Structure formats: C-alpha cells, structure tokens
Amino acid sequence: MLIVMNHTASQADIDKVIEVVSGMGFTAAPIPGGERTAIGVLGNKGYVDDSTIRDLPGVQQAIHVSKPYKLVSRDFHPDNTIVDVAGVKIGEGERPVVVGGPCAVESEEQILKTARFVKQCGADLLRGGAFKPRTGPHTFQGLREEGLKLLAKARAATGLPIVTEVMSPDNVALVAEYADLLQVGARNMQNFDLLRELGRIRKPILLKRGMSATIEEFLAAAEYILAEGNDQVILCERGIRTFETATRNTLDLAMVPLVKELTHLPVMVDPSHATGKRSLVTPMSKAALVAGAHGVLVEVHPEPEKALSDGPQSLTFPGFEALMADLRRLQQCLACCDIAP
Amino acid sequence: MLIVMNHTASQADIDKVIEVVSGMGFTAAPIPGGERTAIGVLGNKGYVDDSTIRDLPGVQQAIHVSKPYKLVSRDFHPDNTIVDVAGVKIGEGERPVVVGGPCAVESEEQILKTARFVKQCGADLLRGGAFKPRTGPHTFQGLREEGLKLLAKARAATGLPIVTEVMSPDNVALVAEYADLLQVGARNMQNFDLLRELGRIRKPILLKRGMSATIEEFLAAAEYILAEGNDQVILCERGIRTFETATRNTLDLAMVPLVKELTHLPVMVDPSHATGKRSLVTPMSKAALVAGAHGVLVEVHPEPEKALSDGPQSLTFPGFEALMADLRRLQQCLACCDIAP
Amino acid sequence: MLIVMNHTASQADIDKVIEVVSGMGFTAAPIPGGERTAIGVLGNKGYVDDSTIRDLPGVQQAIHVSKPYKLVSRDFHPDNTIVDVAGVKIGEGERPVVVGGPCAVESEEQILKTARFVKQCGADLLRGGAFKPRTGPHTFQGLREEGLKLLAKARAATGLPIVTEVMSPDNVALVAEYADLLQVGARNMQNFDLLRELGRIRKPILLKRGMSATIEEFLAAAEYILAEGNDQVILCERGIRTFETATRNTLDLAMVPLVKELTHLPVMVDPSHATGKRSLVTPMSKAALVAGAHGVLVEVHPEPEKALSDGPQSLTFPGFEALMADLRRLQQCLACCDIAP
Amino acid sequence: MLIVMNHTASQADIDKVIEVVSGMGFTAAPIPGGERTAIGVLGNKGYVDDSTIRDLPGVQQAIHVSKPYKLVSRDFHPDNTIVDVAGVKIGEGERPVVVGGPCAVESEEQILKTARFVKQCGADLLRGGAFKPRTGPHTFQGLREEGLKLLAKARAATGLPIVTEVMSPDNVALVAEYADLLQVGARNMQNFDLLRELGRIRKPILLKRGMSATIEEFLAAAEYILAEGNDQVILCERGIRTFETATRNTLDLAMVPLVKELTHLPVMVDPSHATGKRSLVTPMSKAALVAGAHGVLVEVHPEPEKALSDGPQSLTFPGFEALMADLRRLQQCLACCDIAP
Known part of the structure; x- marks a missing residue:
C-alpha cells in the first residue's frame, strides 16, 4: 500500500501515519517528493484494510497495490486450471x-x-x-x-x-x-x-x-x-x-x-x-x-x-x-x- | 404494452402479432402510422412478459406501459405507509x-x-x-x-x-x-x-x-x-x-x-x-x-x-x-x- | 508517481525502470515489499505522463499521485475565488x-x-x-x-x-x-x-x-x-x-x-x-x-x-x-x- | 409516439392531450386499456419533439417510436454505403x-x-x-x-x-x-x-x-x-x-x-x-x-x-x-x- 499525504501535511501528521502503520506490524517507508510526501507500506503479505489509515490527519489517499484475492491469482498460481x-x-x-x-x-x-x-x-x-x-x-x-x-x-x-x-x-x-x-x-x-x-x-x-x-x-x-x-x-x-x-x-x-x-x-x-x-x-x-x-x-x-x-x-x-x-x-x-x- | 412494427413489416407479420396477442387472452389494437404500424395490447391487468412477442417477424420493439410492481405503487395505493x-x-x-x-x-x-x-x-x-x-x-x-x-x-x-x-x-x-x-x-x-x-x-x-x-x-x-x-x-x-x-x-x-x-x-x-x-x-x-x-x-x-x-x-x-x-x-x-x- | 512491479519482475526489470525514471530527470526510490517491489518517483513538480513507464517489462501499474490540474487546485490556491x-x-x-x-x-x-x-x-x-x-x-x-x-x-x-x-x-x-x-x-x-x-x-x-x-x-x-x-x-x-x-x-x-x-x-x-x-x-x-x-x-x-x-x-x-x-x-x-x- | 396516461387521468385530461396532438397536425388514437389509457400519435413523418405533450396533466410518459435520425437509417436506405x-x-x-x-x-x-x-x-x-x-x-x-x-x-x-x-x-x-x-x-x-x-x-x-x-x-x-x-x-x-x-x-x-x-x-x-x-x-x-x-x-x-x-x-x-x-x-x-x- 502507498499512502499519499496532502501537500500541506505536517511532519507530525507524517509521524503519526508511520506510527499507526508500525502498530499494524508493517514497515513504513516515507518517500519525500517535490510537492508532497508519500509513505510506502511494506511487509504485508496480502490485502490490507486501509480503514485504519485513510482518515488520519493529512492523508490524501491510500492506494492499494495488493489485490483482495490470491488463490485465484495467476501471479501466485501460474498454471492453468482445467x-x-x-x-x-x-x-x-x-x-x-x-x-x-x-x-x-x-x-x-x-x-x-x-x-x-x-x-x-x-x-x-x-x-x-x-x-x-x-x-x-x-x-x-x-x-x-x-x-x-x-x-x-x-x-x-x-x-x-x-x-x-x-x-x-x-x-x-x-x-x-x-x-x-x-x-x-x-x-x-x-x-x-x-x-x-x-x-x-x-x-x-x-x-x-x-x-x-x-x-x-x-x-x-x-x-x-x-x-x-x-x-x-x-x-x-x-x-x-x-x-x-x-x-x-x-x-x-x-x-x-x-x-x-x-x-x-x-x-x-x-x-x-x-x-x-x-x-x-x-x-x-x-x-x-x-x-x-x-x-x-x-x-x-x-x-x-x-x-x-x-x-x-x-x-x-x-x-x-x-x-x-x-x-x-x-x-x-x-x-x-x-x-x- | 405497445408493439412497434418495422417500417418494412408486411400485413402478414401484423396479422401474426395480432393472432399471438389474442392467443394470450388480450386484445390487439393496430394503429397504422405514416411510416409504420404499432399495435396496442389491451386488457392486461399487469405486467406482460413480452418474450412471446418481441421476436415475431417484423416486430421492432415491445414497449411496456405497465410496471413489474403493483402493491408498492402509489398509483394503486395512494395513502402513505408509515x-x-x-x-x-x-x-x-x-x-x-x-x-x-x-x-x-x-x-x-x-x-x-x-x-x-x-x-x-x-x-x-x-x-x-x-x-x-x-x-x-x-x-x-x-x-x-x-x-x-x-x-x-x-x-x-x-x-x-x-x-x-x-x-x-x-x-x-x-x-x-x-x-x-x-x-x-x-x-x-x-x-x-x-x-x-x-x-x-x-x-x-x-x-x-x-x-x-x-x-x-x-x-x-x-x-x-x-x-x-x-x-x-x-x-x-x-x-x-x-x-x-x-x-x-x-x-x-x-x-x-x-x-x-x-x-x-x-x-x-x-x-x-x-x-x-x-x-x-x-x-x-x-x-x-x-x-x-x-x-x-x-x-x-x-x-x-x-x-x-x-x-x-x-x-x-x-x-x-x-x-x-x-x-x-x-x-x-x-x-x-x-x-x- | 508510484510504479508497482509484478510479483515476478526481475532485478533487471527494476533497474531498467530506475534508469528510465532517472532519464526523465526524476529520482527513483525503490521500495522492496513482501511480495513485490514498488518504485516511488520523486522530484516531479506536476503530472507526469506515464506512457514512458507503464509498458516497461515487469511493470504492473503506474499510480498517479499528482493531478492533471494545479491552478484550479485548492492545495495550491487556498483562498476562495469569487x-x-x-x-x-x-x-x-x-x-x-x-x-x-x-x-x-x-x-x-x-x-x-x-x-x-x-x-x-x-x-x-x-x-x-x-x-x-x-x-x-x-x-x-x-x-x-x-x-x-x-x-x-x-x-x-x-x-x-x-x-x-x-x-x-x-x-x-x-x-x-x-x-x-x-x-x-x-x-x-x-x-x-x-x-x-x-x-x-x-x-x-x-x-x-x-x-x-x-x-x-x-x-x-x-x-x-x-x-x-x-x-x-x-x-x-x-x-x-x-x-x-x-x-x-x-x-x-x-x-x-x-x-x-x-x-x-x-x-x-x-x-x-x-x-x-x-x-x-x-x-x-x-x-x-x-x-x-x-x-x-x-x-x-x-x-x-x-x-x-x-x-x-x-x-x-x-x-x-x-x-x-x-x-x-x-x-x-x-x-x-x-x-x- | 405513444402517450401513456396515468391510472388516475380523467377524461378531460385525455381530451386535452388529443386536442394538443391534433393542434400539432397529427392524429391521436386513444387506446383504452384495463388499467389506463394510452394514446397513439399517428401521421408524423419523423421524430416529434415531445416537450409539448409530456407535461400535460395526467400524462405519465411519452414513448418515441420514431428515431432522431433518418438518412443514416437502414430502414430508409437499405443498401450498404461503401x-x-x-x-x-x-x-x-x-x-x-x-x-x-x-x-x-x-x-x-x-x-x-x-x-x-x-x-x-x-x-x-x-x-x-x-x-x-x-x-x-x-x-x-x-x-x-x-x-x-x-x-x-x-x-x-x-x-x-x-x-x-x-x-x-x-x-x-x-x-x-x-x-x-x-x-x-x-x-x-x-x-x-x-x-x-x-x-x-x-x-x-x-x-x-x-x-x-x-x-x-x-x-x-x-x-x-x-x-x-x-x-x-x-x-x-x-x-x-x-x-x-x-x-x-x-x-x-x-x-x-x-x-x-x-x-x-x-x-x-x-x-x-x-x-x-x-x-x-x-x-x-x-x-x-x-x-x-x-x-x-x-x-x-x-x-x-x-x-x-x-x-x-x-x-x-x-x-x-x-x-x-x-x-x-x-x-x-x-x-x-x-x-x-
């Protein structure tokens, strides 16, 4: 998951997000940009419910990279099922x-x-x-x-x-x-x-x-x-x-x-x-x-x-x-x- | 229901529709127009399944006038339910x-x-x-x-x-x-x-x-x-x-x-x-x-x-x-x- | 922008993306995850056309964080226009x-x-x-x-x-x-x-x-x-x-x-x-x-x-x-x- | 066009629609049904703007039979254009x-x-x-x-x-x-x-x-x-x-x-x-x-x-x-x- 902060988010907002992500057992990797900071969420083994994060102060968007399925995914099961x-x-x-x-x-x-x-x-x-x-x-x-x-x-x-x-x-x-x-x-x-x-x-x-x-x-x-x-x-x-x-x-x-x-x-x-x-x-x-x-x-x-x-x-x-x-x-x-x- | 015939439908096509509608127990009222004929279906007391009609030769469209609901309709039950x-x-x-x-x-x-x-x-x-x-x-x-x-x-x-x-x-x-x-x-x-x-x-x-x-x-x-x-x-x-x-x-x-x-x-x-x-x-x-x-x-x-x-x-x-x-x-x-x- | 790599992308694929991003004048920040790598694109001052990236080998998705507008954005112009x-x-x-x-x-x-x-x-x-x-x-x-x-x-x-x-x-x-x-x-x-x-x-x-x-x-x-x-x-x-x-x-x-x-x-x-x-x-x-x-x-x-x-x-x-x-x-x-x- | 009246439309409502349709130079053919009356509009040579009709009292719906195009229609021009x-x-x-x-x-x-x-x-x-x-x-x-x-x-x-x-x-x-x-x-x-x-x-x-x-x-x-x-x-x-x-x-x-x-x-x-x-x-x-x-x-x-x-x-x-x-x-x-x- 990638968490995108507002243009105007404060350092305290960013720190709070990192703390919550860490509390969920994941690693938070901040990526400072020209206009705003994004925070990568690492270490998840599947779909993360973003409810805990999307509404923290300063958060603009939480973008999912993982999918809500795995067993049906070709990524994890390359061979065709007959x-x-x-x-x-x-x-x-x-x-x-x-x-x-x-x-x-x-x-x-x-x-x-x-x-x-x-x-x-x-x-x-x-x-x-x-x-x-x-x-x-x-x-x-x-x-x-x-x-x-x-x-x-x-x-x-x-x-x-x-x-x-x-x-x-x-x-x-x-x-x-x-x-x-x-x-x-x-x-x-x-x-x-x-x-x-x-x-x-x-x-x-x-x-x-x-x-x-x-x-x-x-x-x-x-x-x-x-x-x-x-x-x-x-x-x-x-x-x-x-x-x-x-x-x-x-x-x-x-x-x-x-x-x-x-x-x-x-x-x-x-x-x-x-x-x-x-x-x-x-x-x-x-x-x-x-x-x-x-x-x-x-x-x-x-x-x-x-x-x-x-x-x-x-x-x-x-x-x-x-x-x-x-x-x-x-x-x-x-x-x-x-x-x- | 109104049945709209193609521009090119023959009289035989029209007669066949009338026959099928009559066979369903309804009355068919042909309405000849400048460019095509339409046929009104009368006497139905509710929603008519149009499957029997829509695919007869020469039929362009079957247009429903009745709705697939009646008990919930204000038309038939004007007083508000509390x-x-x-x-x-x-x-x-x-x-x-x-x-x-x-x-x-x-x-x-x-x-x-x-x-x-x-x-x-x-x-x-x-x-x-x-x-x-x-x-x-x-x-x-x-x-x-x-x-x-x-x-x-x-x-x-x-x-x-x-x-x-x-x-x-x-x-x-x-x-x-x-x-x-x-x-x-x-x-x-x-x-x-x-x-x-x-x-x-x-x-x-x-x-x-x-x-x-x-x-x-x-x-x-x-x-x-x-x-x-x-x-x-x-x-x-x-x-x-x-x-x-x-x-x-x-x-x-x-x-x-x-x-x-x-x-x-x-x-x-x-x-x-x-x-x-x-x-x-x-x-x-x-x-x-x-x-x-x-x-x-x-x-x-x-x-x-x-x-x-x-x-x-x-x-x-x-x-x-x-x-x-x-x-x-x-x-x-x-x-x-x-x-x- | 965040670039999400396939589960199966190779290190060479990742290196190629970093090279292309750098060639565009931006900084690429790889974020290795449990299941896949994501690459943050930093230093852009606005919307980046992702065409150059989305179709490199191993790329699953390019996710925009910046928007295709700026002058109309409250983020950059907080006061109301009358x-x-x-x-x-x-x-x-x-x-x-x-x-x-x-x-x-x-x-x-x-x-x-x-x-x-x-x-x-x-x-x-x-x-x-x-x-x-x-x-x-x-x-x-x-x-x-x-x-x-x-x-x-x-x-x-x-x-x-x-x-x-x-x-x-x-x-x-x-x-x-x-x-x-x-x-x-x-x-x-x-x-x-x-x-x-x-x-x-x-x-x-x-x-x-x-x-x-x-x-x-x-x-x-x-x-x-x-x-x-x-x-x-x-x-x-x-x-x-x-x-x-x-x-x-x-x-x-x-x-x-x-x-x-x-x-x-x-x-x-x-x-x-x-x-x-x-x-x-x-x-x-x-x-x-x-x-x-x-x-x-x-x-x-x-x-x-x-x-x-x-x-x-x-x-x-x-x-x-x-x-x-x-x-x-x-x-x-x-x-x-x-x-x- | 077919005009569908409300279940509760009065005879005066129906007469008014007929009058308006006639005033437009078309023929109105009332089709009394079990639950409501519909009125066929005949004699039109193309698409009729229904604005004049849809909002008369007692009118539920005006249904178009003609299309807003004619020159492109196969109905009127059966041969393929190359x-x-x-x-x-x-x-x-x-x-x-x-x-x-x-x-x-x-x-x-x-x-x-x-x-x-x-x-x-x-x-x-x-x-x-x-x-x-x-x-x-x-x-x-x-x-x-x-x-x-x-x-x-x-x-x-x-x-x-x-x-x-x-x-x-x-x-x-x-x-x-x-x-x-x-x-x-x-x-x-x-x-x-x-x-x-x-x-x-x-x-x-x-x-x-x-x-x-x-x-x-x-x-x-x-x-x-x-x-x-x-x-x-x-x-x-x-x-x-x-x-x-x-x-x-x-x-x-x-x-x-x-x-x-x-x-x-x-x-x-x-x-x-x-x-x-x-x-x-x-x-x-x-x-x-x-x-x-x-x-x-x-x-x-x-x-x-x-x-x-x-x-x-x-x-x-x-x-x-x-x-x-x-x-x-x-x-x-x-x-x-x-x-x-």
Whole structure:
C-alpha cells in the first residue's frame, strides 16, 4: 500500500501515519517528493484494510497495490486450471465448449426435445434453469425440484452433463444432487453465504459476473469459493450494466484476454444474456472464441415465441444448428491456420 | 404494452402479432402510422412478459406501459405507509429519523459506548452489522450471532431499537429474534429467496438499493416482500455505481422525491456508504432531509481509525454530535418556516 | 508517481525502470515489499505522463499521485475565488444566486416576459440559449445571433445580467459581446480549442460538467481556461450519465462539498437538466443550497407545453414563484439558525 | 409516439392531450386499456419533439417510436454505403482494412519510420494525430499544421492515405487539405458545429463514438453530417465509459452487428483506445473482424516507451507485424471456410 499525504501535511501528521502503520506490524517507508510526501507500506503479505489509515490527519489517499484475492491469482498460481465437468474438460488448451439449452426448464417435452437437438448439433453440455431469479414476483419463477428432475431425465436421454443455477445456500445440496456444474447467477455473485457453501462441495461451479461487478470484485468472489477448498471454478462474462440500453447489457469481451492474464481459472462467455437479442448471439459467440474464451453458453428454445422467459434472446433450432456449424468451421480454421486465440 | 412494427413489416407479420396477442387472452389494437404500424395490447391487468412477442417477424420493439410492481405503487395505493419500528414511526408526515452506529459490531465496549453516545445525541435507532458482506474472504466477516447479542445488550442499555443486516434466508429467523428492523444489503437486493422469506415475517424491513439497480428494479424487489404479506418496508438509497470514483458510490438524491411520487413506502438515505468520505456525510444528510427523505443512516465509530471496516466514512463522536445539532436546527427551521421538504 | 512491479519482475526489470525514471530527470526510490517491489518517483513538480513507464517489462501499474490540474487546485490556491458577473458576486461567503430563464430564446415576447417575471420573483441572472446543441439535426437549433440580441433587450429591460451558451471557438467573440457569463455546455466540456479561447477573454465562464466526466477531468477542463489567464470560472454540476433512466441524468450532488474541498472556484447546480422532470427541480434546488452550492440554474418558461425544447423540465411561472419563495425562506432559516451549508 | 396516461387521468385530461396532438397536425388514437389509457400519435413523418405533450396533466410518459435520425437509417436506405478513402474501399463486402500509426505525430523520423513499417506489413491507411485533445493543458498537444505536413510526407513516401483528427470547425479546411479521411474524436462526437462543417466538405469522415454516447445518439451525430450532404461517413467504436477501470474503456463489440442492422454506413473498431492495454489489442482486433467490423484502427509506435501519448496501448513494430500476420491468416480462413462474419 502507498499512502499519499496532502501537500500541506505536517511532519507530525507524517509521524503519526508511520506510527499507526508500525502498530499494524508493517514497515513504513516515507518517500519525500517535490510537492508532497508519500509513505510506502511494506511487509504485508496480502490485502490490507486501509480503514485504519485513510482518515488520519493529512492523508490524501491510500492506494492499494495488493489485490483482495490470491488463490485465484495467476501471479501466485501460474498454471492453468482445467475444470472437469463430468468428463468434459474446460480451460486453456482444451477445445472450447458450447453449452446450449433453454433459459428455463418448462416441461418434459420442451427440455427433452431441446437436449436431443443440441446434442445432435454437437453441444457439450445442456443448460436449463429450474430456480429462476426474476425481477418481479408476478412472473414465472421456475419449476424448482421438478425442473431438476426433468434435467436429469434429459441427461439420461442424451448423455449431456447439465448446468443449472442455484440461488440460495440451503438449496446447494439439492441442486448438487442433480447438476454436473452449478451456476451462480449474476445477481448472486456477491451472495457470500452461497459462495462459501459452494466452496465446500465437490462439484464444479460456473460463476457469472455480477451486473456491476469490476473484474477485481469478480475475482474476489471466486476467491470465496477457492478459500473453502473448491478450485473447480469457471468464470463467466455475461455483460455488464452501462448507460447503453440498445442491448440488454454491454458485453465486456476484452475482459476475456485480460482475465486470462490475471487468473488461472477458465473463462466462458454468455452472449445471450449479454446482448438480449437473437441476431447478435452468433457474431458474439464467434468473437468470444476468437478472443480466447474457453466456451460459450447459448440459449436455445424449440419455440422462442412461446418461451416463459428470455424468448427474444433464444436461438431457434435452425439458428442453433447454424451457429454450431459456424463455430465448428471457425475452430477448424483457427486450428489449421495455427492462430492462437 | 405497445408493439412497434418495422417500417418494412408486411400485413402478414401484423396479422401474426395480432393472432399471438389474442392467443394470450388480450386484445390487439393496430394503429397504422405514416411510416409504420404499432399495435396496442389491451386488457392486461399487469405486467406482460413480452418474450412471446418481441421476436415475431417484423416486430421492432415491445414497449411496456405497465410496471413489474403493483402493491408498492402509489398509483394503486395512494395513502402513505408509515412503518413502525418498535414504536418509532417512519414515513411521510413523521419527524425524520436518524439511525446511528458503527458499520460492524466489533466488541461489547465499542457497541455499548456508541449506543449510549448516539442515544445521548438524540438518535432514534441504533445500527450495527453482525453479518458482514465483504468483497474478499480474507477480511473481517462480522461477529455473527455474538454480534446480535451485543446489539440486544446495547438496546437494553439505551432503549434504542436496533437495525442489522440479514444476508441469507436461513438466518432470517435468527436475526428477526434480535433485530427491530432487518436490513437487506445492496448486494442482496435481488436475493429473491431472502426477500420472500422476509415477506413472511412480521418485522419491518429496510431494503437497500442495489449498486446497479434501477428505480424500477428497486420497487420490484420491494414488491417481492409485499407480495408475501409484509408491507412494513422502508426503501433506502445508498448510492449507485457509476464511472465516478472520487466518491465510493454516486448518491442519487433525486430518487427521493421521485420514489415518493411512485410509491407509498418511506424512503431513507445512507450518506455514509453513498459517499465513503466522512466530510461529505453531514452536507449530504442535510440535503437528504431537505429533499424529503424520511430519515438518514449514518455510521459512527468511537475510533474510526481503528474500525475493522468502513472507517473513513464513519463519523467520530464529535462529528456525530455536530451532525445531530445541525439536523435538529435544520428541522426546527424547516418546521418554523413551514417549508415542506 | 508510484510504479508497482509484478510479483515476478526481475532485478533487471527494476533497474531498467530506475534508469528510465532517472532519464526523465526524476529520482527513483525503490521500495522492496513482501511480495513485490514498488518504485516511488520523486522530484516531479506536476503530472507526469506515464506512457514512458507503464509498458516497461515487469511493470504492473503506474499510480498517479499528482493531478492533471494545479491552478484550479485548492492545495495550491487556498483562498476562495469569487466570480463577479456584472456586479453579481458568486462564490463562498456570498449569498447563493438563482439563474432563471428558458432553455432556448424563442421570441422577443417569450424572453422579455420571462425576464420580467424572474426578475420580479428575485432571480439574480437570466439564462437563455441562443446557440442550442441538439442530439439530432432535425430539431430547433436556436435563434443564434438574433437570440443574443433578444437577450440583450431583456437585460436592458430588467437589469439582469445574462448567461448564454457558446458552442464554438469562432463564436466566442460574438457571444462575449452580448453575454455577461458565457456558458460551456456539457457536450463541450472537453472542446479544448473552445476552452483555450475562453481563457483569453475577460468575461466569466460557467463550465458545465460533461455527461461522463469524472471530477478530475472536470477540474482539468477548468485548468485549460485558467492556464490561458482567465480565473473567473464557475463549475456547474448538471447530472451525469448512468444506467438509471428514470431521471434524465443522475444529479451527483455529493460532488458539491467534494469539489469545494478540491478547488477554490465556485460551484453551481442545474437541477433542471440533471433531473429532466419539473417536479424534482424544487426539492433538488433546496438540497443543492443546503449541500453548499453557490447557486442554482433553473429553467422557466411561460408555457412549458409549447417550449421548443426541454419543456418537461421547465418550471411554469407559478412554479418558479413558489421555488423562489421556498429558497428565500430556506436561506433566511439557514442564516438565522446559523447552519453553515 | 405513444402517450401513456396515468391510472388516475380523467377524461378531460385525455381530451386535452388529443386536442394538443391534433393542434400539432397529427392524429391521436386513444387506446383504452384495463388499467389506463394510452394514446397513439399517428401521421408524423419523423421524430416529434415531445416537450409539448409530456407535461400535460395526467400524462405519465411519452414513448418515441420514431428515431432522431433518418438518412443514416437502414430502414430508409437499405443498401450498404461503401466509403472510398483515396481509392481504399471500406464497407460491407469489401476486405476489412487496417489503419496503423502512432497516436500522435511526434517527429519526421518517427512518422516516416512508422509509415514505412506499417505499409510493409500490409496496412491500408496511416493514422497519426496532429491536433491532440488531452485531458489537461500541461501535456503535449500535438504538432498541429507541422504534423499535417509530416503526414503528407509520409503519404508521399509510402502511398498510404492518411487519417487524422480535426478538433474545431475553423480547422476543417486546413485539415481537409492534407487528410484523406478526417477523424472526429470521441470528445467531439456532439460538437455539432464541427459536424455540420464536415457535412459540407467532400472528404470522407471517421466519426468516433462518444465516451458516453448511446448508439441512438451516435447515429444522430452521423445524421448531422449526412444532413449537410456528405454521406461518406464511417462509424468507429472506441469503447464506452463504464464503472470498470481495469481497461481504459469498455469495448462494446456487440454494437458492431447491431449497428450494421440499423445503418448502411461502415463500422470500424479501435481496440487501442477501447482497451488501453497493448496485450489486449490483438485479441480484440481479431474479435472485431469476426464480429463483422469493416476495419480496425491500431496504434503503433517505434518506441512506445518514449511515446508522448498513449504509449501503453501502442503496439511495438514486432507486435504490429505479428498482428498483421494473424489478421491475414484469419481473413484467409474466414474466406476459405466461407464464414460470413
């Protein structure tokens, strides 16, 4: 940490800061400058809570150099983590995966039909929501356990591992019984009780970025899961909230190569939620893979115009088939031309 | 709802939309325009999920007229709700309240000392966190149940009702045993399982606005609580996330008079979290009351420079005393000069 | 400046940074830490362009301690600047002013009628746009020089100094001929040629904050004007762009006390553009004054429903009269109760 | 336009709206609903200023269906515009172009060296700033006309057409004398006097998206140029301002396919300014092309660590060479595999 003093701070102010820093067990190294003094804080082995310092007299700013995460950091763990979802490997060096399926599980017919179709097109995993977070209470909230059972049937029918959301700590055991990959939704990225609970199970986790989460907060949220002992975590970009309303969210695709510099965990992209618009899903899926994503999550529905949620961003069956053909050709291209994403 | 067709939509496209709308049980009223046709959807008694419509051929946009909330809406419930927190009345027409206390309960001495001081200065309620949501797992997470017990002691010593955060549905019963007003933190504003659980208890709720929640989403979150039968909900503005980093968040103070137009629920303001800077707390507290807020939440700590969290935004004891004197004078002024906030 | 090295940076990397810093004429002070080395840059007398450093091998981050402004900084100029607009004094210690008038000058009758009315209600200055920046080219763009002449007539009739916008460097001389206070609109806050031109005239400037400008950028924009020799600059908050669309912009009121800590220049608030909604103008005007603003700009129109722009945010005549009565009482209150804003 | 009335609006309120709409020369079509009445406005041939309506009694909201642009709209001009920059064709169906060069022209040696290198690597155009918009006045502001002359020398030496920024209406003639493609920077996207001036010349324009401009505002800004008679406009995404600070801006890549649906104008991407980080430029350039961009602008500098601006986001010569090789292979791939971007 670096503590920046005001232009007008007195020597007594500086001495007081040095004393407080020393009292915390660190070393304080004053750096007198032309206009003001700065004080380096040395000897800390991780993130220091700056509350004790920022409001001492004469302090202008406390600047963090350490990050609020360590286990997820590539700085301390250079090797890539490969996450294994019931045999499907996800991460650097592996073939990028496609997760397909409806926003919500609505009926046995709907989920089985979709599962068979996405399997036939070459998808690697099946997604489908049984517990649905919805903005208002007066809309469809998911089939809950019944939905989980239908997902299990779809897995039995197709062999596709299943991905589904868990919304609350007391449902973790239940969802883990059925799911191969447990998803934490954007709204729950900082539901810390949920994250800790997921850190204690032995199933992989798909952690979606919060709508207004910085990359630092996103990695710190993953740290909660790793801190409890579960390192099988996939990060998923799904768009952030900005002033732009022409798309549902703003897909922050540059985070993919950036996050890969910062962490060893795999990174996936959900272009359906990020854009909210069917016609943008295919171009953004391709862009995501070229940018280095380890996979994409795409919403597909047999009849999007009858979907109980997120219809406009769901691909139709022909749309998904075309997407898969496109992605297959793109991957072959990239492979044969030897273009590292 | 209004459905706007593309400039180039065919009559067949229009007919298909009319058919789908009719199939949903509504009436479709086409409005041919100079450049394009729009179709009004009539007969709906609330929010319509537009998924079924937005992606039909030729549809450009589906515009909602209804809102995803109704119980919280002043349109349907014109009379102001007054929330009663262990005898302290909060809402329109009542004297604005001040909630004071530390970010986190840290020790018996700290909370008792603070409680006695804020009581003596004229505060109406005592705040203090026992369960603390923190960005990273490696910082202080709160005293949990032990913290609740210390809060109860502080209440016994001072008579001040207590406000504290609940983070997860399975802790609702425990927290409700101790707290007079249960707080939902910004990160949990869309933790729908938690909201539903809080709708089922008979204690008042302080719902903080999510960091990136629109006012519409904020009201829809409150709707979850009311929909389960608990109408004792106070909304609390605590700053939103924007590009500006000079303050911790951006205090959206204009939301106070706006939200009072939209809902009958009381609205409070937390200038400590909104600004993150001690020197801004007093001017923003005064501005909040003048803007019409029904109360303010202010962080106070006996020794902010030793606080385990949020020190820089906590007032010192002399700072809080000065704030209270200021607010008292301001309220007298407003009253004697007959300035409606 | 502080340069933070990667965890894995080599001694050679560190030596190279020290060499480059020295080559720039500064002193480099390495601060070895537990996990990484940081290097303090000493001896700079102002903002250092970090381009030369940030991309050296092993550098993680370059953190600025100095700011991109100095003349506007209170750190280097502690005394408050009072701006004199044709005899009306604006700044700390002066009575807060009210600027009233229509968004755009539309006709002689409209501006004269409004000028007389706001004068009679006690306004201090008259505002009115002659050059109008509009999102699209197919809407009313202002009466231009004709509008300036009408403003001059209104001044002659009422004695009110006039405030009006200048949009381009080649119009500065023309607008300065008529206006008593030249306004730079939010869209032009970083029109640096315009700012420089305004720095060369001897009339005061009202600089509006850009829609997405940080406070640091806002102050740096004012620095352009002061750097050319004109220190008669008033800063004006008019709302920033955020994800929230319920108001036209988000009024960042906490910037008022914060900016007053950072600079000696006066600060005003425009609640009309910030909120875009007539009913929010009065509460936010009062809140602005209580938060310490040196004045407010308020849009008034004789017939807002016929205004050529910004009708919904313009006060009617009775609305403005009520506002002025409210503000007068509020200021008397604050004065007699001795509440420093 | 659709006018939504309050739940409690009276018949008199509704009649008054109808009267006002009729007075504007449009037809009003009331649509009575279960909970409220809406009124369709028919017969308008473009964007209606809603000021006259939004503040009538009983009106809740006025919703625009028409857009503030028409000439740039694909709805009214379905065929793609191909922009011709001194023989280099840019737009749908053409080979995507690469514009390379330094942020600022610094010296004859620097620009000639860079021009020759990017030419040799296969770049299509040379970029370089002569007039530089900088946040603060105390940093390098560009070589101005001298810089334009150096760019002309570089063009003479290499044959590469040149792209450079114009910051003010009175410099348009001067810059147009030298440049083949005139760039409007993000800070000037709504400098309407500048846009109008550029509409009157016969050179193509590269219009960069404002830092906080919505897509609608971006297209409306382009409309200013087309409205004056110049349809040779290329739109350029360069990142938007969001809460995320890990990258310089947030690259909104999904806008590429979206904007191609809305307009016939070409769209390019500037990954250097969007990300601010050299290591992200190559992945984002590739992603941009796959997403359908008609070209990319990339900053290159012979010695980025000595650049007078934007060093950290500039590619080195070997970096640019590798990028060009990557892009060439990617384009061959896409062509031979017949993947439409």
